[in-house]
Amino acid sequence: MSALTIQSDGLGYGGQTVLGPFRLDIQPGEHLILLGKSGCGKSTLLNHIYTENRDECALIPQGLGLVDRLSVFHNIYMGRLSRHSVFHNLRNLVVPAEARVAEILPLLERLGLSDKCFSAVADLSGGQQQRVAVARALYQGASVLLADEPVSALDGPEADRVMSLLSEHFASAVITLHDVERALRYGQRIIAIQDGALVLDEPAARLSVSALNAFY
């Protein structure tokens, strides 16, 4: 059985087609990387997958979707809002519950943010904010990760640490990246989008950097 099956007669905006008809089966345990030129439709596809499969998926959107005025703790806690009562959520907004802090701190430690737990997101750097969005996805407890350029604001070693953490944590994933070397390192299967179609769908082991550069 597939972890996810995504089918569409076409995706686009206001009558303009971005992606023609396609079907994509994602098997349990598979980590897919989506590649292609800026504007080819990677985010459009990722957002469509999320819209159709919200319950199974944790999304790291390109814009991160954080609430700037709230603390790092509260932004990460939002990953599990639906698991708690309205009363617990409201009380936790005012006085963070010790048990929730104890769940979130180890994630912050792994992401090098343990001293930022109660800082406002607005006071963090772009790379720190990106790691908060990663922590929220890890905390959510979904089995499938959908991530739109999740390490674009991180330096090389930090980007690799975060990619390894995401790879270990999620059973299945669809991740957009622009770095083809990183795509081959972390993807088991590579999908490339060009001219409104999924033009490549191959195991990463059969591909090379030069083969993937052809899609840029």
Ligand SMILES: Nc1ncnc2c1ncn2[C@@H]1O[C@H](COP(=O)(O)OP(=O)(O)OP(=O)(O)O)[C@@H](O)[C@H]1O
């Ligand atoms: N909300 C929107 N309304 C209208 N057009 C949109 C909207 N979002 C994206 N588009 C258009 O759809 C096309 C695909 O955009 P998309 O964001 O999916 O590309 P992408 O491959 O993710 O790009 P990037 O690598 O730059 O993030 C682009 O031509 C873009 O201008």
